Amino acid sequence: MGPRVDLIHFLTEMIDLRSFSNLWYWIGLAVLWSSASHWVLGVPFDLIARAGRQEGQARNDLDIAVGVQVRRALHIADTAGNFLTAFVFFVLTVLVLLGFVYAVEFAQAVFLMACPMSLVGALNMRAARQIVSKDLAGDASRKVLLRTRLKVQVLGAVSIFVTACWGMYQNLVTGVF
Numbered sequence: 001m002g003p004r005v006d007l008i009h010f011l012t013e014m015i016d017l018r019s020f021s022n023l024w025y026w027i028g029l030a031v032l033w034s035s036a037s038h039w040v041l042g043v044p045f046d047l048i049a050r051a052g053r054q055e056g057q058a059r060n061d062l063d064i065a066v067g068v069q070v071r072r073a074l075h076i077a078d079t080a081g082n083f084l085t086a087f088v089f090f091v092l093t094v095l096v097l098l099g100f101v102y103a104v105e106f107a108q109a110v111f112l113m114a115c116p117m118s119l120v121g122a123l124n125m126r127a128a129r130q131i132v133s134k135d136l137a138g139d140a141s142r143k144v145l146l147r148t149r150l151k152v153q154v155l156g157a158v159s160i161f162v163t164a165c166w167g168m169y170q171n172l173v174t175g176v177f
Contacts, residue, residue, distance in 0.1 A: 018174070019109030020167030029163060032113060033156040040149045041124045042069035048145050059138060066131065066141050073128045088118050105170060112166060116159040123151055 019025040038045050043065045051062035076084070092115055099107035127148040131141050 019106055020170045025109055029113060029160065032117070033160060036117065036120050037149055037153045037156060040145045040152065041066070041073065041127055043145060045149065048142055048149075051142055052139075062142065063137050066137075066145070070128045070131050073125060074132060077125060077128075088121075092118065105174075108166070108170070112159070112163045116155055119155060120152055123148055123155070 040048065043062070047058075047062055047065060050058045092111065095107045095111035095114060098104045099109075099111050127144050130136070130144055134140070136144060
């Protein structure tokens with residue numbers, strides 16, 4: 001019989017928790033921001049763009065999709081908003097403590113993804129409330145969605161830059177390449 005393989009050692013070698021030196025982390029970060037800028041308030045960008053180019057059915061589809069997603073988001077916010085806000089702040093606080101006080105790199109990496117995503121959620125909720133409060137439809141709601149998408153893209157660019165700088169710093173400090 002060969003040497004006994006320690007399961008914990010095997011798993012930690014296979015699942016590298018040094019996130020900033022792991023290619024999969026950067027791929028995941030790119031996919032996360034790509035998805036966040038594609039799905040504005042749960043409405044795909046291609047539907048928003050098509051409604052801007054075409055009349056008729058494309059604009060009706062956009063109005064229906066926006067209406068469904070706005071009502072859904074506001075229902076969730078009205079029924080569980082306080083709990084979800086408290087839970088998000090709890091998770092972010094735990095990640096900050098683990099990552100930056102206790103120097104757990106995996107928690108730092110997750111925080112650098114989760115914190116900006118909570119801001120994306122707030123931007124989407126703000127857009128939903130704006131669409132409902134002003135009773136927007138058609139081009140007016142489309143403009144709100146496009147502005148929200150632009151804000152998400154700017155937030156994504158800043159977030160990726162900060163994450164890349166922090167990741168390079170961590171790799172230089174720990175000497176892991």
